[in-house]
Amino acid sequence: MTLLEALGVEVTYPGQAVPALHPLDLVVEEGAAIGIVGESGSGKTTLGRALIGALSPSGGEVRVQGRSWSEIRRTDPQRRSVQMIFQDPYSSLNPHMTARQTVAEAIRHWYGVTRGESRRRAEQLLADVGLPGAAIDRRPDRLSGGQCQRVGIARALACEPRVLVADEPTSSLDVSVQAQILNLLRSLRRTRALALVVISHDLGVIRYLTDRAVVMRSGAVVEQGETERIFAAPRHPYTRALVDAIPGRTGFARALEPAPRAMDPNP
Amino acid sequence: MGASLLEVRDLAIEIADWEPVKDVSFEVAGGECVAIVGETGSGKTLTCRAITGMLRRRGGSVVRGSARFDGIDLLTLTERQWLEVRGRRISLVPQSSMAGLDPIMRVGRQLEETIRFIAPADDPRKRARELLDHVHMARADEVLRLYPHELSGGMRQRIMIAFALVGRPELIVADEPTTALDVTLQRNILRLLKELQAETALSVILVTHDLGVVEEVADSVTIMYAGRVVEAGPAAKVLGAPAHPYTCALLAARPLTVGPGEELLAIPGLPPGPADRASGCPFAPRCARAQARCDEAVPQLETVDDLPGHLAACWLARSGDDAA
Numbered sequence: 001m002t003l004l005e006a007l008g009v010e011v012t013y014p015g016q017a018v019p020a021l022h023p024l025d026l027v028v029e030e031g032a033a034i035g036i037v038g039e040s041g042s043g044k045t046t047l048g049r050a051l052i053g054a055l056s057p058s059g060g061e062v063r064v065q066g067r068s069w070s071e072i073r074r075t076d077p078q079r080r081s082v083q084m085i086f087q088d089p090y091s092s093l094n095p096h097m098t099a100r101q102t103v104a105e106a107i108r109h110w111y112g113v114t115r116g117e118s119r120r121r122a123e124q125l126l127a128d129v130g131l132p133g134a135a136i137d138r139r140p141d142r143l144s145g146g147q148c149q150r151v152g153i154a155r156a157l158a159c160e161p162r163v164l165v166a167d168e169p170t171s172s173l174d175v176s177v178q179a180q181i182l183n184l185l186r187s188l189r190r191t192r193a194l195a196l197v198v199i200s201h202d203l204g205v206i207r208y209l210t211d212r213a214v215v216m217r218s219g220a221v222v223e224q225g226e227t228e229r230i231f232a233a234p235r236h237p238y239t240r241a242l243v244d245a246i247p248g249r250t251g252f253a254r255a256l257e258p259a260p261r262a263m264d265p266n267p
Numbered sequence: 268m269g270a271s272l273l274e275v276r277d278l279a280i281e282i283a284d285w286e287p288v289k290d291v292s293f294e295v296a297g298g299e300c301v302a303i304v305g306e307t308g309s310g311k312t313l314t315c316r317a318i319t320g321m322l323r324r325r326g327g328s329v330v331r332g333s334a335r336f337d338g339i340d341l342l343t344l345t346e347r348q349w350l351e352v353r354g355r356r357i358s359l360v361p362q363s364s365m366a367g368l369d370p371i372m373r374v375g376r377q378l379e380e381t382i383r384f385i386a387p388a389d390d391p392r393k394r395a396r397e398l399l400d401h402v403h404m405a406r407a408d409e410v411l412r413l414y415p416h417e418l419s420g421g422m423r424q425r426i427m428i429a430f431a432l433v434g435r436p437e438l439i440v441a442d443e444p445t446t447a448l449d450v451t452l453q454r455n456i457l458r459l460l461k462e463l464q465a466e467t468a469l470s471v472i473l474v475t476h477d478l479g480v481v482e483e484v485a486d487s488v489t490i491m492y493a494g495r496v497v498e499a500g501p502a503a504k505v506l507g508a509p510a511h512p513y514t515c516a517l518l519a520a521r522p523l524t525v526g527p528g529e530e531l532l533a534i535p536g537l538p539p540g541p542a543d544r545a546s547g548c549p550f551a552p553r554c555a556r557a558q559a560r561c562d563e564a565v566p567q568l569e570t571v572d573d574l575p576g577h578l579a580a581c582w583l584a585r586s587g588d589d590a591a
Contacts, residue, residue: 039449040420144537145307174306175476176553179520179533186530201449204522208531228527245450246523247457248479 001065003162003195004028004051004082008060011046011219020046022220023060028163033189033196035210035227037203037242043219048167048199052084065162080110083156087168089148093140099126099151100136106158125154129184146177153184157192164188165197170205182208203246207231215239272297272470273318273438278332278342280313280322285541288313290332291496292568293489295438298468300461302475302485302502304517308538310494311474312362315440317342318472319359320349336438354385358431360424360441367427368415374426375411378433385434398429402459421452428459435467442474457484478517482506487576490514493539493549496568500577510571510579513550548582556583 005028011021021043028034038044049055050062053069061068064078072078086092093102103122107113113121126136129150140148149169156164166185170178186209189196198209206213206227213230215223215238223236234240273295280288288310295301305311316322318334318341334341336357344352353359361367369377378398379391388394392411399407402425410422418426424444431439441460445453461484464471473485481488485502490513498511509515518524519532536553539545545552547562554561560582568578569585 039451146537174538175478175517175520176306176534177537179522179531180535182522183531183533202522203450208522208525241451245454246479247450247453247477248482248523 001030002027002063003030003065004197005063006047006051006060007063009047009050009057009062010059011043011050011055012058018219019058020219021050021057024221026051026214028195028197030162031189031193031195032212033198033210035206035213036197036199036216037201037206037213038216039201039242041218042216044199044201044216045167046219047216048084048165048197051197052082052165053079054084080159081162082165083159083161083163084165084167085149085152085156085169087171089145089152089172090140090143092152093148093155095140098137098139099131099143099147099154102151103154103158106155110159122154122158125157126151129154129157129188130180144177145173146180149173149181150184153181153188157188161194163195163197165199166209167199168201169198171200171202178205185209203231203242215242270297271295272299273334273336273472275314275318275334276332278314278317278334279330280310280317280327281330282313282327286330287327287494287541288317289494291491291494292332293496293499295470295472297437297470298464299486300464300471300473300484302473302481302488303491304475304478304481304488305491306476306538308493308540309491311491312442314491315359315442315472315474319357319440320344320346320353321359354381354431354436355434356436357438357440358434358436360427360431360439360444362443362446367430368423370415372414373411374413374415374418378411378426378430381430381433398432399426401432401463402426402429403455404429420448421455424448424452424456425459428456428463432463436469438470438472440472440474443476444473445480446475446477453480460484478506478521479523490517495549495565495580496578497550497581498579499568500571500574504574504577510577510584511550511581512554512556512583514579516553516555548580558582 006024006026008023010019010023012019036044036047050057064082067078100122103125104118107118107121131147131150135143135147170181188194196209198206200206210227213227214221217238223239230239231243234243271294276292278288278291279286291314303311313327317329329342375395378395382388382391382394395411396407399410404410404425445456460471463469481502488502488505489499490497492513498505498514509518516534520534522531525531534553539549547564548566551557551561566580566582568580571577571579571584
């Protein structure tokens with residue numbers, strides 16, 4: 001079943017001559033895990049925002065289970081079926097609310113349950129995402145980056161989504177914590193039958209979490225296919241450059257090539 | 268690689284009754300690239316600040332140890348004496364490339380001003396252009412007329428390296444110089460550093476959290492955890508045959524190292540914060556192989572496998588123990 005679908009989605013920001021996103025199609029089926037790879041300015045975050053309905057495309061449409069975002073009202077259940085987690089987990093949380101309050105608020109908003117019931121469910125969700133019990137009544141300033149990201153994930157799960165869009169979910173985390181969050185996302189995909197859309201510049205993250213990937217550059221797709229294939233045999237020169245640039249893959253310490261010149265100063 | 272240019276011994280830093288850096292020792296030889304690897308709170312940035320004389324600005328103070336640079340003890344220099352060293356013999360490339368630039372002055376004027384102050388040239392403009400050329404900046408004349416906000420991230424980082432090169436230093440301390448950059452730009456900047464190092468026998472201290480970066484450019488590596496050095500040695504040796512469980516765990520936690528379908532081995536828990544003052548090995552609470560003695564006393568850095576230069580601070584890595 002198709003959960004989320006971009007049909008000719010095109011985005012041009014006001015006052016900009018060049019589109020941030022050229023017309024693009026993307027289908028997210030039930031249980032799929034799709035990676036969107038690209039560097040700064042590739043349009044990957046713009047696409048993510050369009051997918052969750054946070055941005056109305058200038059052309060085309062995004063459909064959630066067949067209905068366009070423009071037809072979905074705030075209270076429709078389709079609204080909550082697509083959730084997002086963010087790159088900077090700290091600033092995506094309300095600084096005045098504890099972990100438990102943050103998740104309970106999302107539950108009350110959607111399910112109209114009692115205060116006590118929402119608190120109980122929030123506690124369960126936070127335990128499911130591995131937040132230590134001692135941390136659930138803390139505000140974001142007393143949580144670590146990894147813990148903030150767990151709260152963000154629990155808040156997303158509170159809406160019982162079908163699709164989770166993760167924009168650079170581990171970029172701001174330390175290596176040792178990054179692996180915990182990646183494993184959590186992987187296991188949630190399995191246990192909650194969640195479809196994942198992972199947006200990242202980190203090809204390692206994309207490879208670990210996704211089955212299919214879309215490589216973007218300057219607002220357009222340059223290559224797409226099975227994630228493993230893209231890694232093993234990239235077809236587009238840009239994809240090959242990206243794969244080759246992963247540090248530690250080739251080791252140019254020994255074979256010194258001249259450094260290329262900086263990019264055009266007036267992009 | 269020459270003799271030791273910088274020798275840091277038992278450096279300890281205190282901030283508000285807490286020691287975020289404890290007994291850190293490492294050496295940098297002439298022309299060598301040493302990577303310092305650590306996560307948030309490992310003390311790597313504070314260590315760099317101590318050896319560039321910028322610790323006091325952060326409210327920290329050195330409580331023990333020494334840092335000898337070509338016969339000078341850096342830790343005892345006055346602010347006035349630092350003027351003779353910083354920028355001239357040791358330069359810092361900061362993590363945030365925007366922080367070092369004046370937003371309302373053209374790049375060229377800033378660079379010329381720095382040249383006049385640090386290493387006066389007959390024609391500062393010509394020298395500025397030379398420096399941009401040195402860091403492979405295309406259309407140097409045009410770039411010199413730009414304001415900092417008109418530069419892309421990669422260009423800014425090249426400019427910061429150009430600033431660091433003004434005084435023809437012997438040592439560059441680069442604190443996460445590529446963290447904010449895209450992979451392809453990161454590669455170019457790392458290449459540039461490597462090239463400069465080879466061309467001018469420059470020594471580089473590269474602070475990073477990315478073991479892939481270490482593999483690409485570092486000759487040797489010092490791994491820090493909770494303010495201590497836990498492992499150090501030739502980069503190929505430390506990454507190829509790590510002896511400390513923390514290094515092993517960091518290597519195993521990289522998503523690119525696992526095959527399709529395999530699970531990443533995450534390190535459970537969090538690094539200790541100011542409130543944790545355990546008496547044993549700082550990594551013991553997260554270590555899969557911790558034993559009773561790990562909680563009792565802090566293991567000192569010792570040679571691994573009788574290989575000179577490969578050191579680890581782990582009770583289990585000592586001779587006779589299975590360290591694989």
